Amino acid sequence: MPTPEQIDSIHRFHYVEKWSLRKIASHLKLNRRTVAKFLSTPAPPPVTRPRPSKLDPFKAAIAELLQQDPKAQAPVIAQRLQPLGYQGGQTILKDHLRAVRDRTPKRAYVRVESAPGERFEIDWGHFDSLNYEGDQRKLYAFSLVECHSRKMYVEFTHSQCFETFVRCHVHAFQTLGGIGRELAYDNLTTAVAEHDGNLVRFNPRFLAFAREFGFYPRACHVAAPWEKGKVERGGIGYVRQNFWPLRTFADLGDVNHQVRHWLQDIANQRIHHETRERPDDRFRPDCLRPLPVIVPDYRDSAEALVHKDLRLQFDGNRYCVPHRFVGRRLIVKANSYTVSIYHRCEEIVEYPRCWRRGQTLGADRFERVLAEDRPAAQRSRTQQRLIALLGEEFESYLQGLAQTDRSLPRHITELLRLVHEYGPESVTAAVAKAQAAGAYGADYIANILRQMSSPRDVQPPLRLKNPALNELATDPLSLLAYDAFILNAGKDRS
Numbered sequence: 060m061p062t063p064e065q066i067d068s069i070h071r072f073h074y075v076e077k078w079s080l081r082k083i084a085s086h087l088k089l090n091r092r093t094v095a096k097f098l099s100t101p102a103p104p105p106v107t108r109p110r111p112s113k114l115d116p117f118k119a120a121i122a123e124l125l126q127q128d129p130k131a132q133a134p135v136i137a138q139r140l141q142p143l144g145y146q147g148g149q150t151i152l153k154d155h156l157r158a159v160r161d162r163t164p165k166r167a168y169v170r171v172e173s174a175p176g177e178r179f180e181i182d183w184g185h186f187d188s189l190n191y192e193g194d195q196r197k198l199y200a201f202s203l204v205e206c207h208s209r210k211m212y213v214e215f216t217h218s219q220c221f222e223t224f225v226r227c228h229v230h231a232f233q234t235l236g237g238i239g240r241e242l243a244y245d246n247l248t249t250a251v252a253e254h255d256g257n258l259v260r261f262n263p264r265f266l267a268f269a270r271e272f273g274f275y276p277r278a279c280h281v282a283a284p285w286e287k288g289k290v291e292r293g294g295i296g297y298v299r300q301n302f303w304p305l306r307t308f309a310d311l312g313d314v315n316h317q318v319r320h321w322l323q324d325i326a327n328q329r330i331h332h333e334t335r336e337r338p339d340d341r342f343r344p345d346c347l348r349p350l351p352v353i354v355p356d357y358r359d360s361a362e363a364l365v366h367k368d369l370r371l372q373f374d375g376n377r378y379c380v381p382h383r384f385v386g387r388r389l390i391v392k393a394n395s396y397t398v399s400i401y402h403r404c405e406e407i408v409e410y411p412r413c414w415r416r417g418q419t420l421g422a423d424r425f426e427r428v429l430a431e432d433r434p435a436a437q438r439s440r441t442q443q444r445l446i447a448l449l450g451e452e453f454e455s456y457l458q459g460l461a462q463t464d465r466s467l468p469r470h471i472t473e474l475l476r477l478v479h480e481y482g483p484e485s486v487t488a489a490v491a492k493a494q495a496a497g498a499y500g501a502d503y504i505a506n507i508l509r510q511m512s513s514p515r516d517v518q519p520p521l522r523l524k525n526p527a528l529n530e531l532a533t534d535p536l537s538l539l540a541y542d543a544f545i546l547n548a549g550k551d552r553s
Contacts, residue, residue, distance in 0.1 A: 060079075061093065064337075064349075065087055066097050068083075068087060069083055069087065069089075069097055069098060070097075070098070071096055072096075080094050088357050093139070097451070099527055112151060112351060113145070113146065113147035114145075114147055114151050114152065114155055117140050117143060118155070120139075120143060121140070121152075121155065121156075122159075123161075124136055125156075129455060131151045133152045133156055133500070134149060137149055137152055137154070137521060149299070151490075161318075162366060171347070172206075173206035173238065174207060174346075175207045175342075175343035175346040175350070176205075176239055176240065176343060176346030176347045177206065177207065177240055177241060177312075178205075178206040178207075178236075178239055178241045178242070178243060179203055179204065179239035179241070179242045179243070179274075180203070180206060180242075181202065181203050181205045181228075181242060181244055182202050182247075182249065182294060182295055183201060183202075183219060183245075184199065184202065184295035185196045185197070185198070185199055185200075185297065186199065186200050186303060187215075188294050189311065189314070191414045191415045192309065192415060192420075194414070194415045194417075196217045196218065196414050198215055198216075198311075198314070199215065199216050199218070200213055200215050200216075200221055200298055201215075201224070201227035201231075202294035202295050203231040205230075205235065205239065205338075205342060207343070208334070208336075208338045208339075208340045208341035209333075210235070210278060210327050210338040210339065210342045211321060211322060211326050211327060211338065212231040212234050212235060212322070213235065213294075213302075214227045214315060214318070215311060215313060215314040216311070216395060217248065217316050217457060218413060220249070220359065221262070221264060221265070221321060222250040222357050222358060222360070223395075224247075224250075224356045225268050226357050226358070226394060226395075228272075229354060229357065232272070233350065235342075235347065236344040237344055237348055237349055237350065238272055238347055238349075238350060239274060239342040239347060240274060240275060240348065241274065241275045241277055242269075242274050242276055242277065243278075244276065245277050245278075245279050246278060248262075249262065250262055251278045252275065254278060259278045261276055261278070268357075271351065271355065272350070273348055273351075274348070276323065278435035288317065291509075292386075296320075297326070301325065301326070302317075302318060302321050302325075310414065311395060311414060312396065312478060320484075324545070327339045327342075342419075347410060355485070356392070358393055358394045358399075359392065359393045359394070360390070360391070360392050361373060361390075361391045362388050362390055362391070363384075363388065363391050364388050365380055365384045365385050365387055365388075365389060367385055367386075367423050367426070368389045369381075369382055369426065369429070370419065370422075371389060371400070373391045373398065374393070374398075374416065376413050376415070376417065376418045376420065376490070377418070377419045377420070378391070378398060378400060378419075378420050379420065379421035379424070379425045380400055380407055380420050380421070380425065381408075381425055381428065382425065382428070383406065387402070389401060389407070390402075391401055393412060395412060396411065396412050396414055397409055397410065397412055398411075399412045408421065441468075441472065441475055442471060443469050445457075445471065445475060445478070447489050448483045449478070449483055449486060449490065452487075452490075454495050456490050459473075459494065460500065463499050463500070465499070469501075470500055470501040471501075473501035473502075473505070474486070474501045474504060477489075477501065477504055481508050485508060485512075486504065488511070489504045489508050489511065490504060492507055493507060496540060496543070498542075498543050503542070503543065
């Protein structure tokens with residue numbers, strides 16, 4: 060290895076003095092190949108020795124972990140390596156994973172374009188949450204793309220349950236005007252129950268829905284999102300990129316109102332970068348299959364017990380119903396905007412959907428009705444029978460009887476016996492006479508009825524010898540007041 064001074068002499072002798080390689084080698088006592096080498100490479104690269112890395116003893120273990128999960132991240136792998144003695148940081152681990160993954164060949168696939176009306180692609184996406192005065196509700200987006208035209212349908216929901224999933228399908232079919240022959244899904248639990256290789260077992264309820272609407276469901280393979288790339292890039296991804304940023308929303312209705320305008324004015328009017336056409340212009344609704352004549356009811360459904368306070372529980376809130384349903388189980392059906400309560404097939408009441416929690420709806424309305432019916436509810440069955448037989452006017456006589464110190468149940472029972480003995484019409488007439496005289500009690504009514512049932516014979520007037528006495532007239536007296544006096548006097552003696 061020449062010294063730095065010898066390297067300088069080689070360049071000076073060759074380029075300045077114009078010496079030949081043989082002369083330079085002879086003068087400096089070097090090999091001619093060494094002289095030629097340093098003429099072509101004036102500054103040789105520094106000799107570096109490979110430094111051992113803390114990661115070297117663990118690369119085999121890392122390879123095994125990546126075989127189990129190729130997408131495992133550096134923090135997770137570091138947790139698995141620490142029990143094995145790894146004391147390095149995550150930076151060198153991330154660099155190693157990046158280098159390993161860069162050497163992994165990328166998978167290629169053949170892109171297939173669908174005919175008009177041939178294929179719809181469906182997926183869900185999670186979009187943060189909405190705040191309802193402190194109550195947070197998660198927000199999801201349902202996306203459907205008609206593959207030939209790239210025409211989109213998007214609907215936001217607060218749930219990913221099966222009923223919501225199916226309702227979004229129905230709304231999309233109604234908006235597009237028909238159904239595609241084939242619908243492609245990722246491994247959504249609402250559609251796919253099990254997936255093992257090419258074997259797929261769909262959710263039975265979802266299969267019933269597919270048969271009812273006449274389409275063929277197809278599930279993508281596990282970890283193969285390219286099989287429905289139009290949704291991943293053109294549906295949910297496009298919504299995240301073009302619709303979601305820089306917007307504010309009041310509630311679920313506001314989100315869906317804005318996304319409908321976005322679909323109409325922007326998403327389905329843009330020039331698509333692959334088809335070079337507008338989705339609305341390329342869309343062929345005549346190629347779609349028709350919807351069923353009768354669309355089934357796919358609202359959220361639950362059974363709820365009506366408690367004594369007129370309330371039943373649904374989705375974190377309390378909904379009130381009429382008091383006649385207390386103790387019964389009613390059916391609650393809800394969509395994104397309404398909550399309807401049914402008794403058998405009859406709709407009792409409908410409320411707007413409340414997305415807050417801990418709220419009570421309809422209390423003022425049905426508690427007021429209960430308060431109005433409460434006097435009738437407090438009557439005994441005997442009172443109700445008497446009022447039904449004698450008319451509503453009898454209620455005022457009962458109120459007068461209640462203000463006395465007499466036994467109300469005993470007199471009511473006796474009055475009912477008098478009705479059976481004399482008939483409602485006679486008792487009604489007797490009650491009117493007793494109330495006019497201020498006589499409250501079954502005994503007064505019985506005395507009047509006996510007088511009415513056995514009237515005295517009319518006697519001719521007594522003629523006196525003095526004609527002047529026969530012309531005298533006396534003031535009329537009420538025998539009812541006399542009877543009341545006699546009856547009260549008898550009670551005092553007893």
